[in-house]
Amino acid sequence: MPTIKDISRLTGISVTQVSRALNNHSDVSQATKERVNRVAKEIGYVANRSAQNLVTQKSKSLALILSNLEKSGGRDNIVYSLISGMYHFAESEGYEVVMFTTSSVHQRDKSFVQLCKEQNISGAVVNGLRTDDPYYLELVDSDIPCVLIDSSVKGKETMTISCDxxxxxxxxxxxxxxxxxxxxxxxxxxxxxxxxxxxxxxxxxxxxxxxxxxxxxxxxxxxxxxxxxxxxxxxxxxxxxxxxxxxxxxxxxxxxxxxxxxxxxxxxxxxxxxxxxxxxxxxxxxxxxxxxxxxDFYGMGYEAGHQLLKMIRHEAHKNKIILPHKLLERKSVFML
Amino acid sequence: MPTIKDISRLTGISVTQVSRALNNHSDVSQATKERVNRVAKEIGYVANRSAQNLVTQKSKSLALILSNLEKSGGRDNIVYSLISGMYHFAESEGYEVVMFTTSSVHQRDKSFVQLCKEQNISGAVVNGLRTDDPYYLELVDSDIPCVLIDSSVKGKETMTISCDxxxxxxxxxxxxxxxxxxxxxxxxxxxxxxxxxxxxxxxxxxxxxxxxxxxxxxxxxxxxxxxxxxxxxxxxxxxxxxxxxxxxxxxxxxxxxxxxxxxxxxxxxxxxxxxxxxxxxxxxxxxxxxxxxxxDFYGMGYEAGHQLLKMIRHEAHKNKIILPHKLLERKSVFML
DNA sequence: TCAAGCGTCCGAAACGTTTCGGAATCAAGT
DNA sequence: ACTTGATTCCGAAACGTTTCGGACGCTTGA
The missing domain is CATH 3.40.50.2300 (Response regulator)
Structure with a gap:
């Protein structure tokens, strides 16, 4: 895989400037930017996420923390909708989403916080956890931004999203x-x-x-x-x-x-x-x-991701979001 | 977050040996291993994945590549079962799974191969892609191990899994x-x-x-x-x-x-x-x-992950796996 | 002529880990 | 006393990126 150094060598531009060009910084001339980008495309350069994460101490990954994949999502596909909503939002922002469940905590003998820190994860959407789970409490008490679906806890860095x-x-x-x-x-x-x-x-x-x-x-x-x-x-x-x-x-x-x-x-x-x-x-x-x-569980997942990113970027955010619900009249109610 | 250097400082053992102790290498004494692990636990050490990935040039992540989350998984929850099966296998092996869809390709203007390389992903399970998709063809032709669900293509590093x-x-x-x-x-x-x-x-x-x-x-x-x-x-x-x-x-x-x-x-x-x-x-x-x-879509996802890991580890693997099916007689067939 | 400011550039350090190559220590065998 | 081998250890380089601090050359105004 080609690296930034290859671009540097090929163009004769320093590694520093190549990096800055790629990230569209201001103190690099238009000409340089164009040259760098052209060469980058030519040799099929893709930035190495691990290196980026290592040096910046953060990552473009969001966690989706669930109680248990199999059971809760068995037939109702609520969890599936949540996943795909959050996934689509993350995708549109160039973020990854990685899932954790209570079973991963036990399998690997690491808390949610550790699991997140390990991968420099910037924030988490949480759904369906028992509110008395010690790992859950540790998470909402940590400095990791959390969006909680359908449950509210007064944590340092949390917000809640649910319907009324x-x-x-x-x-x-x-x-x-x-x-x-x-x-x-x-x-x-x-x-x-x-x-x-x-x-x-x-x-x-x-x-x-x-x-x-x-x-x-x-x-x-x-x-x-x-x-x-x-x-x-x-x-x-x-x-x-x-x-x-x-x-x-x-x-x-x-x-x-x-x-x-x-x-x-x-x-x-x-x-x-x-x-x-x-x-x-x-x-x-x-x-x-x-x-x-x-x-609208899809919308919930999408919005959860959206609000999470706002928290991560320290943009203004409310601490509670209410999504609309609707009574759907079908055929299971009879007028006495 | 504590690092390996902290452990080194605290124990007076070199960084090298700490690393080897943590990874349970053979040329480190039992006493050292115990001391290192004890201190690591005490200070809540977790290995930094980014640093590991960077230096080893690989990662503990598997890709799950799908055509499109929303549509294909709408009501049938086949994709959900696939996800949870693969996820559970990955979890048991300490692997992450990251999802990609055709829409992520277009949103980010990167091929599946690039998406995988970018994150040092070791292998991919593929489901539901059009077999004439150029990015799909590039993927199966690449050196990235692939397990294909319900479709077969003669690629360098692929195997197929489906029912008969x-x-x-x-x-x-x-x-x-x-x-x-x-x-x-x-x-x-x-x-x-x-x-x-x-x-x-x-x-x-x-x-x-x-x-x-x-x-x-x-x-x-x-x-x-x-x-x-x-x-x-x-x-x-x-x-x-x-x-x-x-x-x-x-x-x-x-x-x-x-x-x-x-x-x-x-x-x-x-x-x-x-x-x-x-x-x-x-x-x-x-x-x-x-x-x-x-x-059994759950089993399919699980087995796909399993076979993929075998390919990654260069263990023997068949190039085609057939999962059992079963005719379920309910009430929609009438004897004439 | 000099200082100031701007636009553009670069070297080097840093992030946390693994691993190569070498080395120290000690016991055993000659 | 000397080699041999096993066991245990360590220093330093490497992975690919970002960024700090500094520097160069040019224009402008005093």
Whole structure:
């Protein structure tokens, strides 16, 4: 591979000036710049990133830190959308993105901070980590700029990006109320997740605004998992057959609920209405097509990268960004 | 960040020996190794990858080269499975994976080879590129080891990994024949793709073995796209209502076909049977659940990484690997 | 004539690591 | 006492880039 020295030798211009020409610095004449660039193209010169990173003590890489690739992205392809959104932004800025998961931490016995420092990584987008993970806490407390998706922690160098989960849950539940439902169960996510609490608040708000009392028996947590939602639905529908609607805090849980209802031979939506959350690709193909709150995960990944770069460049940035959501009415809600 | 020099200073051991101790070379005493490793852990030392890459002229990064993130991975999450399989393998070996797409080539005006050289990347897994892409050809012709998924080109340093597409297609079509279908249409993929030709051969073989003549009117190409499959199905079912079964070379095309059949009020599978290919997550949720040929894309990504590393290390490797497939019988095929 | 300023240039050091070539120490064998 | 070999060590160069500090030549204005 040709280096900057080759260009220097070929043109008779010093290495210093070649470097400055390539980087379009001001104190190099137009003529020199042109000559350098021409020769560079001719011999197929590409800058050696390792050398650049070494001397500048930084790199054009962003980290995408996830809990676990396989599991979380199984069928819903939320993580995939996040990846491709962030990737496309990074690409447009000439940045690389490198992924880390909790399993890489354990496999290599290094913390996220170490993993990042090792590669001179400039910043990280974080999604789906347990907020009590010590490595997570170390990361947000470090001097590495972080953009957190769907969770907020007061760290030195962090910002949060998410949709308005409370309002979104409110919209979903209110939609059910507008269809005259009163006995509305909720299948919520992992109790430790920030979004779980937010969405629960939306649920509560919608009910209380409508003057409907809360019923402990209708409130359940299913860890965002399809199979737990399945079991839970089986249980609550036999214990509380007065339920006429279920709000699921994720589409995958709605899928589990739907299967359970089908198993119990309860008609959806005629006997029980269903609202999901996320709008995963599956949602529109279910029978019936699922009414759900849509989130733009691709946009989230893209915007996360965008904000991260702003932080890295010390440009002004807000510390919280709210992305729009939308209630998608399909066929899983029935007017009583 | 602490460096190797800090360890040297703290222990009074030369930089050379510290380096060799850290890398567990043979000509350093056990006592020294222990001391070095202890101090390294104490001060939280992590090796600087850039410096390592620079001096060794290689890196612990593998490339994953894709046609286009967004489009190809839209709903089927095949690409996601590939990514996570390859990622998990890389992770277990302490390697990074960096993704490139055709759009990165154009955005940065660099060929895949340049993109790889720039980062000292040791090898690449390639999926979904057009085989006539000049950058693709340059890549497989270069000295960079490549593992090609689902396509074969005689390059210097390449190997191919795929399922037995011909046999798989044969199995699918034969399954229809065993259910007494004779007028079997095929919705095939992009004409330039290697797998398209392979699957077509399987289709032909199944028919000829059963003594069923080929019918040009039953053979169509839909570029693996749902909407084209939709339009095509609309067309062929009105022009050739004698068709009782359709073999789709991808599940996404089967989804398109299914929508078209539903629009035409043709019952699946009672009036027309359907077999897909890939077993995407959607398949089992369709109405009726789709009978299809399953491929293990996660395993493909994992194995691709595995074989790539073998090539990089100059260990023995075959130049073609066939992964198993399986016909998954669900509810979209009807016995005539 | 001199100083100041500008535009353009260059040498050399630095980044953190690996590795080549050589060397010191010690025990064992002659 | 001398060689031999094994074991353990070290200095210095090298990888390709950026950048600091300085320098040269030219024009301009006093």
């Amino acid at each position: 989960n409370k309002k979104a849950a409110f919209d979903a539940v209110n939609h059910l109320i507008q269809h005259n439902h009163k006995n509305i169960a909720v299948l919520n996510g992992r109790t430790e997740a920030t979004i779980t609490a937010d969405r629960f608040q939306g649920y509560v708000l919608a009910l209380t605004e409508a003057g409907i009392p809360l019923n402990e028996k209708f409130i359940h947590y299913c860890d965002f998992q399809e199979d737990i939602a399945y079991e839970t639905t089986l249980k609550i529908m036999t214990e509380s057959p007065e339920i006429t609607a279920i709000f699921c805090a994720s589409d995958m849980m709605a899928v589990g609920a739907l299967k359970a209802l089908r198993f119990l031979e309860i008609k959806v939506p005629e006997q029980v209405s269903l609202v999901g959350f996320d709008d995963i690709p599956l949602a529109e193909y279910l029978m019936p097509p699922l009414t759900t709150v849509s989130q | 597409n011909k046999k798989a297609a044969f199995d699918a079509v034969n399954h229809l024949i065993q259910h007494n279908h004779k007028n079997i249409a095929v919705l095939n993929g992009r004409t330039e793709a290697t797998i398209t030709a392979d699957r077509f051969q399987g289709y032909v073989l199944a028919l000829t073995e059963a003594g069923i003549p080929l019918n040009e009117k039953f053979i169509h190409y839909c570029d693996f796209q749902e909407d084209i499959a939709y339009e095509t199905t609309l067309k062929i079912m009105t022009e050739s209502p004698e068709i009782t079964a359709i073999f789709c070379a991808s599940d996404m095309m089967a989804v398109g076909a299914l929508k078209a059949l539903r629009f035409l009020e043709i019952k699946v599978p009672e009036q027309v049977s359907l077999v897909g290919f890939d077993d995407i997550p959607l398949a089992e949720y369709l109405m009726p659940p789709l009978t299809t040929v399953s491929q």
